[in-house]
Amino acid sequence: LSICIITKNEEQNIDRCLKALAPYGLETIVVDTGSTDRTKQIAARYTDRLYDFPWCDDFSAAKNFAIEKASHSYVLVLDSDEFVEQLDLSALEKQIAAHPGAVGRIRRRNVFHRNGEEQENREWINRIFSRKRFHYEGRIHEQVVALDGSEDYETYQAPVTILHSGYDLPEKERKKKARRNIELLNQELQGYVGTDGTLQTIDSLLAAATTYLE
Numbered sequence: 114l115s116i117c118i119i120t121k122n123e124e125q126n127i128d129r130c131l132k133a134l135a136p137y138g139l140e141t142i143v144v145d146t147g148s149t150d151r152t153k154q155i156a157a158r159y160t161d162r163l164y165d166f167p168w169c170d171d172f173s174a175a176k177n178f179a180i181e182k183a184s185h186s187y188v189l190v191l192d193s194d195e196f197v198e199q200l201d202l203s204a205l206e207k208q209i210a211a212h213p214g215a216v217g218r219i220r221r222r223n224v225f226h227r228n229g230e231e232q233e234n235r236e237w238i239n240r241i242f243s244r245k246r247f248h249y250e251g252r253i254h255e256q257v258v259a260l261d262g263s264e265d266y267e268t269y270q271a272p273v274t275i276l277h278s279g280y281d282l283p284e285k286e287r288k289k290k291a292r293r294n295i296e297l298l299n300q301e302l303q304g305y306v307g308t309d310g311t312l313q314t315i316d317s318l319l320a321a322a323t324t325y326l327e
Contacts, residue, residue, distance in 0.1 A: 114202075114209070114241075115140040115183035116191060119175045121168065123193040124150040126278065131159035133197040139189075144179040152193075173249035180244045189241050194279040195221070201272035208269055209241070216257055217241030217271035224276060241271050 116139050120127055127143075134141060141160040145153050146168040156163055166178045180188050187209055191197075208217065218237040225232055239257040247266075249255040259266050 114187050114189060114205070115142055115185040117142045117144075117176065117179040117183055117188050118191050118193055119144045119146060119166070119172070119179055120148065120152055120156070120193040121146045122148045122150050122152060124148075124152045124155060126194045127152050128155050128158075129196055130191065130193045131156060135159060137197075137200060137202055139202075140183065140185060142179050142182045144175060144182070146175050171252045173251050173255040176249045176255060180248065183244055186243055186245060187241065188244050189217075189219075189273070191240070191275065192277075192279065195275045195277050197273065198222070198276050199272070199274040204272045205241075208271060212267060212269050213243065214246060215242075215267035215269050216247065217273075218268050219271050219273040219275060222274065222276050224278060237270060239268065241273070 116134055118130065118141070120143060123130075131141065131143075140162065142162045142164070143156045143160055144164045144166045145156070146166050153163060162182065164178070164182055166175050168175070176190060180190070205217070216239045219240045221236050221238050223234050223236070242257055246261075247257050247259055250258040
């Protein structure tokens, strides 16, 4: 199992992210998409599998590049603002062996503050898969897609829990992120070829981001 992370200007998070992974001794791929802070220097303390990827307004392209650099067949994809809280490696290895063509879903705790109060929601997200069977598609809000084009693949709940701090941003940063999302979603729509369901999802995300800025 290889860990794959893409990052940019995450010096506030990358140390915590990689420190949480260190006890497991897993191969860790870190792909930097153009940091101007100390992100790369910090990452280099934990892994020598550090690569540069020129940012091209496409999260899937960056993540697929990271996946290609992995030397193991299966990958666990994380963001640098996600921190492993629980990972039963022995149980996970057994699940991967029992479901070789399936996608593992990990539990993510999204913790953030609004109006001075800490809030939390939880979700199961697709993050563990064979890099020979799956990859990412979509410039933004990227999805795990089967390389053979099949739409209905099996999933299983993996014994992994992570904490996500990416929603816990000041309003100025949240609006900056929303503007970036609008730009990428509009680019996605311009060259879109896919299902009506995915098109509706893109439209919904674009509407939500636009409404937030109004």
